Amino acid sequence: MLKSRGGNLVALIKGFFDEIIFNIISRDQKVAMPRVYVVLVFFLLCYVVISLRLFNVTVMDKLFESTEGQHGNQYHRASNVAKRSDIIDRNGELLAINLVTTSIYANPKFITDPVNTAKKLQQIFPSLNRKDILNKLKSDKSFVWIKRNVIPKEEQRVYDLGIPGLYFETSEKRAYPHSSLFSHVVGYVGLDGQGLSGIERYFDQDLRSKSSEDAIPLQLSLDVKAQGIIKNELEKAIKEFSAVGGIGILQDVNNGEILAMVNLPDYDPHNLNKASEDALFNKITLGNYEAGSTFKIFTMAAALDTKTIRLNDVYDVDTPLYLSGYQIKDLHAKGGWLSVPQILMYSSNVGISQIALELGKEKQFSYLKALGFLSPLSIELHEKSTPSYNSFAKWDDLTVVTSSYGYGISVSPLHIVKGMGAVVNGGKLYSPTLIKGRHAEYKQVLKKSTSKDMRKLLRMVVRFGTGRKSEVEGVFIGGKTSSVHKVIDGKYQQKLKISSFVSVFPVHDPKYVMLIAIDEPHGNKDSFGFATGGWVAAPATARIVEKLTPVLGIVPENNQKEVIEKSLFVEYNSKSELS
Amino acid sequence: MRSTITILIIILSLNLFGLVRTKLYVQNLDYDIKKMEVKKEQLHGEVQVLRAEWSYLNRIDRLESLSSQYLGLKKISMQQIKRPSSGEGNKMAKIQSVSYDNGSLQIKKENDWRYKPRIVISKYMNKNVKK
Numbered sequence: 001m002l003k004s005r006g007g008n009l010v011a012l013i014k015g016f017f018d019e020i021i022f023n024i025i026s027r028d029q030k031v032a033m034p035r036v037y038v039v040l041v042f043f044l045l046c047y048v049v050i051s052l053r054l055f056n057v058t059v060m061d062k063l064f065e066s067t068e069g070q071h072g073n074q075y076h077r078a079s080n081v082a083k084r085s086d087i088i089d090r091n092g093e094l095l096a097i098n099l100v101t102t103s104i105y106a107n108p109k110f111i112t113d114p115v116n117t118a119k120k121l122q123q124i125f126p127s128l129n130r131k132d133i134l135n136k137l138k139s140d141k142s143f144v145w146i147k148r149n150v151i152p153k154e155e156q157r158v159y160d161l162g163i164p165g166l167y168f169e170t171s172e173k174r175a176y177p178h179s180s181l182f183s184h185v186v187g188y189v190g191l192d193g194q195g196l197s198g199i200e201r202y203f204d205q206d207l208r209s210k211s212s213e214d215a216i217p218l219q220l221s222l223d224v225k226a227q228g229i230i231k232n233e234l235e236k237a238i239k240e241f242s243a244v245g246g247i248g249i250l251q252d253v254n255n256g257e258i259l260a261m262v263n264l265p266d267y268d269p270h271n272l273n274k275a276s277e278d279a280l281f282n283k284i285t286l287g288n289y290e291a292g293s294t295f296k297i298f299t300m301a302a303a304l305d306t307k308t309i310r311l312n313d314v315y316d317v318d319t320p321l322y323l324s325g326y327q328i329k330d331l332h333a334k335g336g337w338l339s340v341p342q343i344l345m346y347s348s349n350v351g352i353s354q355i356a357l358e359l360g361k362e363k364q365f366s367y368l369k370a371l372g373f374l375s376p377l378s379i380e381l382h383e384k385s386t387p388s389y390n391s392f393a394k395w396d397d398l399t400v401v402t403s404s405y406g407y408g409i410s411v412s413p414l415h416i417v418k419g420m421g422a423v424v425n426g427g428k429l430y431s432p433t434l435i436k437g438r439h440a441e442y443k444q445v446l447k448k449s450t451s452k453d454m455r456k457l458l459r460m461v462v463r464f465g466t467g468r469k470s471e472v473e474g475v476f477i478g479g480k481t482s483s484v485h486k487v488i489d490g491k492y493q494q495k496l497k498i499s500s501f502v503s504v505f506p507v508h509d510p511k512y513v514m515l516i517a518i519d520e521p522h523g524n525k526d527s528f529g530f531a532t533g534g535w536v537a538a539p540a541t542a543r544i545v546e547k548l549t550p551v552l553g554i555v556p557e558n559n560q561k562e563v564i565e566k567s568l569f570v571e572y573n574s575k576s577e578l579s
Numbered sequence: 580m581r582s583t584i585t586i587l588i589i590i591l592s593l594n595l596f597g598l599v600r601t602k603l604y605v606q607n608l609d610y611d612i613k614k615m616e617v618k619k620e621q622l623h624g625e626v627q628v629l630r631a632e633w634s635y636l637n638r639i640d641r642l643e644s645l646s647s648q649y650l651g652l653k654k655i656s657m658q659q660i661k662r663p664s665s666g667e668g669n670k671m672a673k674i675q676s677v678s679y680d681n682g683s684l685q686i687k688k689e690n691d692w693r694y695k696p697r698i699v700i701s702k703y704m705n706k707n708v709k710k
Contacts, residue, residue: 228639
């Protein structure tokens with residue numbers, strides 16, 4: 001059946017061609033007929049193909065164009081701006097994100113009615129001058145910017161005008177939802193999307209991506225809530241003591257992750273033109289300062305670790321110490337004899353100087369080196385300082401004494417936090433990191449027993465010493481105050497100080513180290529004119545810890561208060577025993 | 580022979596027709612994919628804007644001011660958060676050492692450490708005294 005149908009069809013086609021061909025060729029040429037058929041069919045097929053292509057180009061493409069929309073070709077994507085991955089905090093909160101923005105431009109050659117177009121555009125953008133727009137639209141150029149980075153509403157209104165010759169360019173712009181909160185850590189990018197500061201600069205290549213699928217967010221160890229709380233309280237302290245600035249660092253002592261890094265004054269990364277030089281400076285990692293009394297912690301830790309001193313040693317601090325023609329005296333002079341805990345509690349320069357001299361230059365230098373104070377930080381920022389100190393050859397007795405209480409050696413505030421972490425966490429020195437979950441490697445720099453003793457001593461400072469105003473109920477804080485004179489043009493300024501408090505909490509089970517420092521505080525009525533670390537930074541620490549406790553999941557130990565307090569207590573009263 | 584050639588030509592024509600049709604079909608699909616990619620980019624951009632807005636609206640300072648304005652909530656007191664009591668508090672008198680391992684309280688009895696001062700006379704004191 002099929003065969004007969006096929007045969008009929010062949011006969012039909014053959015008959016059709018025979019009729020044409022028989023009329024134009026002679027019978028003698030019938031021999032070449034099959035070849036003629038082949039050529040004819042070939043040409044016929046060519047016509048069919050060309051017809052289909054014409055149909056495709058003329059009809060089909062037009063149909064698809066109409067579905068794209070009449071303004072579809074008005075949009076162009078800027079090729080100069082690369083895509084960039086998001087930066088998020090440890091809980092997934094956005095810190096930096098790329099947003100698509102639209103800019104409007106015109107090709108004046110296609111604008112048929114410049115006057116009317118300028119009028120309509122000015123109605124949409126009241127901030128633009130109508131004459132300026134008109135001049136642009138009448139120019140001989142083929143490209144003029146009308147308005148850059150318009151909001152979606154404005155974009156829609158221009159789109160709805162439907163004026164030929166107006167075009168839209170979409171590009172990506174970096175946005176920082178928390179504006180100035182992370183300015184020094186996250187940093188900022190330039191106009192072409194290149195990282196110029198902070199994390200944006202350090203991870204510039206890693207953050208660049210070809211498409212939105214490739215854009216894996218960079219997760220930092222920072223915590224938006226902790227950062228916000230610390231900034232808020234720092235601002236209050238700066239205002240209260242008429243200071244010029246302040247810093248706050250919060251670090252996890254068990255892996256070196258930084259949870260907060262606040263630098264005040266800060267700046268808005270969207271508006272860099274308004275940022276002052278001081279605001280752009282990252283004091284935490286790039287600044288080098290003499291730490292003052294917080295260095296007593298490290299001197300004492302080294303002395304305990306080498307068994308140079310014992311907790312029950314007592315020292316004569318009745319008179320100042322004279323060395324190489326210099327007089328070393330106490331700020332909070334207690335006089336008489338002070339035990340080792342008391343030397344730290346009352347921040348005795350005379351006492352710690354004697355301990356440092358007993359420790360000796362070699363041991364002191366090697367411990368400072370082991371604790372990382374003599375080398376630059378290895379944090380994920382390019383803005384890093386190199387500590388400033390005398391070389392070992394020039395490390396004389398006077399350097400031993402002054403560096404024991406934090407003068408004559410300048411380090412960044414983050415160095416202090418790093419060293420403090422090792423002192424309280426069992427002697428493990430972690431490198432500070434801004435990346436969550438980074439493999440935490442450490443060096444054992446102190447004995448566990450030393451760390452345990454130091455935690456007790458730091459608690460004693462808060463319970464009975466200069467850090468009493470940092471006490472928070474249920475959270476056992478340990479710490480050390482410091483008030484250091486600022487150096488300007490190589491001279492110590494007696495009236496200008498940096499008052500700080502470095503703390504650990506909870507001290508019986510160390511989890512976090514925090515440094516709060518206020519730059520150039522001035523005493524007020526409430527502080528009886530004092531502007532020391534104990535009066536300025538310690539109360540700010542207490543307020544911060546109180547707010548941070550629920551955020552960080554620290555349970556106040558109200559039930560076990562006395563038990564824990566007793567375990568952290570060190571008998572220290574030298575006077576009663578000696579009398 | 581003729582019929583074979585004719586059949587082959589027909590098959591060829593059908594193949595060519597099918598090829599052109601398939602090409603057009605693939606072109607359409609390709610166009611659809613491009614259109615969807617553009618739409619996906621647009622939606623991705625919109626999601627990014629919404630995420631940024633969400634983050635902006637959840638700023639700590641804004642939440643604090645809104646909370647104090649409308650909720651009037653008080654600050655959490657340390658007394659409000661407590662670890663469940665396990666009775667260790669009664670042993671307090673004999674306990675000398677408390678440590679935490681993996682979040683649980685470890686209590687050890689230790690020998691009483693009695694304070695016995697050791698007077699250290701530093702050779703640096705009262706030396707080179709300038710009066």
